[in-house]
Amino acid sequence: MTGRSVKDFLGKAAPAGYVAGAGRGAQGFVTRPDLGPGSSVAVAAVAPTAEDRPDEAENEEGLLAAQGPLGADDEEADFIFAEIEAKMRERRGNRKTIVQKKVVNNNDPAMLFAAEKLKLRQVTADEWAHLPESGDFIAKRAKKSNEKERYTPVPDSVLVGSTMKTLDDDPDFRTVGEARERVLGARLDMAEGVGTQASIDPAGYLAGLEEQTTASGQVNDIKRARALLRSAVNTNPLNSAAWIAAARVEEVAGNMKQARAVLAEALEACPDSEDIWVDAVRISPSNESPIILARALQHLPQSPQLWIRAANMEKDAAQAKKVLRKGLEANIESIDLWKALVEREEDSEDARVLLSKAVEVCPQSSELWIAFARLESRENAQKILNKARQLNPNSLMVWMAAARLEEAHGNEGGIVQKIVARAVSELSQQSAALSQSDWMREAINCEHGGDVLCAEAIVQEIWKREQSDSANDSAQVLALESEAALAEGAQHVSRTLLKIATAQHPERDDMWIRLINVSANTQEISSLYEAALSACPSSVKLWTLYSNATGDDSILKRAIAVNPQSEELWVHAAKFHVDGGDLQTAKNILDAASNVIQSETLFRKRAKLELRLGQPDAAIKTLQAGLSIFPKSDLLWLLSCQLDSSQWERALVACPQSPSILKECANHLAATQQMRARAILERGRQMLPDSAALWMASVELELQLESLPQARSLLTRGLHKCPTDSILWFTAISIEPRPLRKAKAMEAIRRCGNDALVFSAVAQLMELERNLPSAREYYERAAAADPNIGDAWARYLIFNRRHCPDEIDSLFERIATAKPKGGPRWSVFRKDPKWWSHPFNTVFESFVNVLEHSN
Template sequence: MSRQGIRPQPLPPGVKVDFNALKAPAGYVPGMGRGAAGFTTRSDIGPSMPAPDVQQDKKDDGGGDEGKFDAFLGNDAGVLGATAVYDEEDREADNVWDNIEDRMEERRKERREAKLKEELEKFRAENPKIQEQFADLKRKLADVPVDQWEAIPDIGDYTVKKQKLDKFTPVPDSLLAGAAARDATASAIDARGAGGLETPMGGATTDLTAIGAGRNTVVQLKLDKISDSVSGQTVVDPKGYLTDLKSVTLKSDAEISDIKKARLLLKSVISTNPRHAPGWIAAARLEEVAGKLQQARELMMKGCEMCPNNEDVWLEAARLQTPENAKALLARGVAALPDSVKLWMQAARLEQSDEAKKRVLLRALERIPQSVRLWKAVVEISEEDDARVLLSRAVECCPQHVELWMALARLETYENARKVLNKARQAVPTSAEVWITASKLEEANGQAAMPEKIVPRGIKSLAANGVVIDREWWLKEAESSEKSQPPMVSTCRAIVKEVVGHGVEEEDRKRTWMADAEECMRRGSIETARAIYAHALSVFPGKKSIWRRAAQLEKAHGSPESLDALLRKAVQYCPQAEVLWLMAAKEKWLSGDVAGARSILEEAFVRNPDSEEIWLAAFKVEFESAELDRARLILAKAREHPPASTARVWMKSAMVEREAGDAAAERGLLQEGIRRFPYFWKLHIMLGQLEERLGNTDAARLAYAAGIKRCLDAVPLWVAAARLEEGSGNIAKARALLEQARLKNPKNPQLWLAAVRTEVRAQNTKAAEALMAKALQDCPDSGILWAETINMAPRPQRKTRSVDALKKCNDDPHVVAAVASLFWHERKVDKARSWFNRAVTLNPDVGDTWAAWWRFEGQHSGPEQQEAVLKRCLAAEPRYGERWQRVAKDPAFAHQKPEAVLKRVAADLDKPL
């Protein structure tokens, strides 16, 4: 349907119809197709007035088809132009159509923009910018050292443009002579006039060069005269005269104007209120800033006359004077203000020798004996004997100042110091320092038991005198006692014992004390932390967590004897705590006392007969001591004891037989253990490894298959089965096993790593890279995968791979170790050492990193650095790492010390995994 609602009828071919001559159909209602209803209007029955003369209207309008214009169809309206009416319904329909067209245009616009964007991206991908092509090279510029930058040669002039040839035309000699005469400097003045006529005085000529030389001579004579005064003191330095002139700062007009305004204002202040001391000081300082020192001195002298009772005026006036004049001025000042400590102190500072200063201070103390500041100053410059006498007088004059009592006690003998402190305690009963000093005094003179009596009495006395016991302050005093020279350990312990529980709620005591001990250890106050643990154990003797922390403290900072004594007490109070028994036995074993370790474990058996850990600890002592028969006997008893007969016991039993070389006994134990514990995957993998060592490939394959069937989530079983197939030459079957393992255990980085390494060993580089890409998509945050990516990449791309890896997992120890190895191969020693240190700090249990660092220090440092790394490694006791476990669990390398394992792993770093 058209927009006017008229549907055209089909016509026969070749027939043309004049649509302008047609009339509207009968019953035609405009807009009926869009919901309009029919009705009769005046247009249907004709007008009530006679119709106008159409021809006349045409002539009046200028003729033509202008009368047929329609708002919608324009001049092409035809017959409808004179009869049809464009009403509101038509306008509404047109608006609907316009909206539809706008909507379709908008949809086409979105598709058009999306297509344009796609074409633009495709174009940019096919035609990258120059800066994108060199992005990797720009990143490498950050690692270019400074010396290489400076070694880049400067380019010459490689201008491609054709140089213009300058044409040279000789200049006439007359022109050169005229120019020289014009630019010449006149060295004499002609006495004749400008017109060439002679003056009445005659034809004399003045020589300017001679005048300049004479002037220089006069200036030199004046400087020599000034520099040599009657007293022989040089006033002006002729050589530095010009330099001094350059150093003079010329003030701007604005600054000079501000100084003048301030001078007028301050002049008004001191005129209206001459007794106002700050006004005189401000006026003098203004003149000093303006460079008029003499005026500033005069102002301050007037200020001293007008304000003789203000010590600041005297001090400011003395500051502006020379030292000698300042002494005289301060003498007048102390005469006017004899009780001013500041004036006496300033007068003492002006003296050159200690004796003169002491005389001034003693005269000051005659007038002001209660000044602690003066007493301290005179004691500091006095000898020990004089200081003792002075302090004796000082404590009489100032009995409330504890510092003077403490200083006197330090200078006296032991007996006299005790008397001094007793007097101080009576004079200042609220001072805690007196009691702490008394405790330190007794301990320093061999009375180690006295602090246990003095400190409680002191706290009780202070509380009776209304002193609030500040727990934090007392604990800090305990730490300072520990760190004093020599350390006052007994005083520290006595203080902690008395105040650590003060003000702490009963239910919060354990948590608070543990937090205090950790804070003290963090600050290096070991004795304070030890005392806190001792007090906590006296209150909570049955808490194994406190015993364990105290044992860790003794192990790190104590002696083997103190640790053994602590653990002995711990197992007596907590006999059911397996960890304490194991710690005691381990420390005995590490110290080489195997018999002591056995006795401790025998006692532990009596207290904990059903403990698997104790049975295994006893086995380990015998196994590591190469006592296989005793180890076999212990495990046999454990297997017969039902509570202790666990899967780990059966596994350890098989390990003993493997060590002894009895394959049949080992197979029997493993098979029996699998029958009892079918879901313990380690027994399955040990059986498979046994058969693999014996060359029974089929039996090993069956053992791995049985284990995988029961333990689908055991990743080492899948990897071991794949390695068996790979070793047998069945690469395809190994791939299939690893792919099946990934289906059963999705998002497992170890399985992806095993698959990648399988392809690498098969020299399928492309397949390995494709698998690694999929692995990183599946496990984007896996540190072991990113580390392997760095190691697999070609040397030019390793740095880029390292940057990408650090963005994904910055704190992963495997990635950090890979970056350290990269710096190692690039011979960036300092960076490599720093990154190795960061890697072992993040995870000290990875033995591979320790081995790499130890080997690195051996190549680029000395034995001292290697020894330091070795000590840190032994303290960390690493247990993990692919290379580390492969060496440590090798039957041919059993019972070796960690040091030997470290060196063996370092030697095997170049071998593929």
């Protein structure tokens, strides 16, 4: 302790009122021990209240004691700190408000995924343990894509070896070049390789090698397959499929010597494998094949396949027969050997003797019995087939052979139907009964073989037993089966099915129409129509088809007498005479129809016919009569306004929400009263905002008035209201600036899908860019999408006139066959009264000329 001074206050009592740390700003406090035990006064009550405390600034001591008034700098600092504190309070308030809004709107990512986070509580420990580790998948994908693009050239030795069938063949370097091209093509097409699995199925790999070409002999894959198959044969030396697959790998690689060595090793391990012997014979040189085959027959004399291969190697027919007979000595019950021997017999009598012996030895072979019956007379053939049927009661081939035999000899007494009925009855009682599809397949095969009666008998017999619970279901099934048979060229089977359908459902006119269409080239067409009409006398479609097929006016008179209230029949009768050029008779028919029924269509047809006859006053009277009965008919008003332009106001009043009335009225006023026309169309759009026709009429009006910005604005609004209307999209593409047309066309295809007008617009765009193959492709797509659109056909014809004049005639034939009626411009053009008396070809050619000159 020496050397250190001792403080004099240590060990002395503290002064009265001393509080430790008061000079440093500390404050004293009172605890319960300070008050003493048993005191009920609360500790908090000891502390002075706010009223009792003097001003803190006045009571501070030490460094915090007041030191006089503040200076200017201190006041400025206090002011700055106060402003900062106010800003911070305002920011904290704004942040709190934003957080509250996010919570209310549920836009906070933490809130959005709060429910998903709660679901993590249900994840078990095992599930957590089995979660995959995250990795750099982008880098792995980039590495994998680089590996796919890597190309390793195949050596010429591999390509030459793969084209050599034997060691004696000379390499053909032209073939090598073609093989190299195929290899490169396969690499470019991303051909699939052998695989990278650690183990393979030898049998499956063997089947795959059967289908592989030279392009599959890639070096890396061959090495991998060789290693895998070597492992397979080492693991199981008795697996013949693995040995053969290993040999095929060497064969594909062009290493024939090694392939033969593999098979030689395989024969030592599996000397009783027929497949290995067959493959060894196949790849051996021609001079060694007989030796290997002889060894094979020593080990496997009971193999019919080896005996047949040995017979095929013999060049002398007699020697080949001798080999087969020797094989039969070891395999007397081999059906394949008997068939091979019979096929080599040129003398029918010797073949008959062989077959007689063969059926005794192999009575279960239906093919041998049928072949035996074919070489005998009808009586003997019947006996042979009867015996075969007794020995093979489950053989469909024997039953059908007997039916075909009777059909070939005239089907006396309907014996074919009787045999088929017995066959269906007896075979259906067996445990492995044939299904309906199996019988239908047999019927189609019979028709393809020329046995029509057998085919019809099968269909009739099986459908006697197949009855659906619902009549509609039965008719539908028969119709589907008929279409399937017709698609395979079995017209008699299809017709028989439809005859069954009409017999079961005579009231279904659609079944009769199907039957008539299938029988269109037969002599029974008239009798079918009469039978159909007797069963369905009220079928308007049957009456019209019958009249069109025969061209007989009396049929329509009969139809009208049976169905006097049918508007369609009256109109069809009038059209029949209009097409024949007898307009007056057609008018008389419509006049008579008006006395029976009151129809808007009849009034309109009468007025048009009177116009064609040059009777405008009569047409006006007819329209007035029609409007008195049908005052809201927009079609009658349109025709009336075309004859008398003063009727437009009345038409607007009568049909204020008719798009056709509004559109045609605006077109009528466009030349003289543009503002009035715009007002009419705008009012129509307000009443019918989803009417694409009104939007298009407004756009056409603006284009006619050369107001392109207004037209584009209307198009944009119209496409917003009618996003799938192809006419609007067609116009939008055509008026778009050329650099933007392709994007607009792609958007139109996305919106409208498979639409003829959109495809036609895209084809025009491709033609402008001189991409003629793509233009032709899109024109064909337009024709396939909807053959009824005349505008698309017309533009396709214009395209051929410009670029493919040799194909104009064939295209016009397709158009004449389709006879389109739709299209924004074609439908209006063809309805012009001046074209009513002209044939279709003339009208359409005139339309194409007008369209071509307007472009």
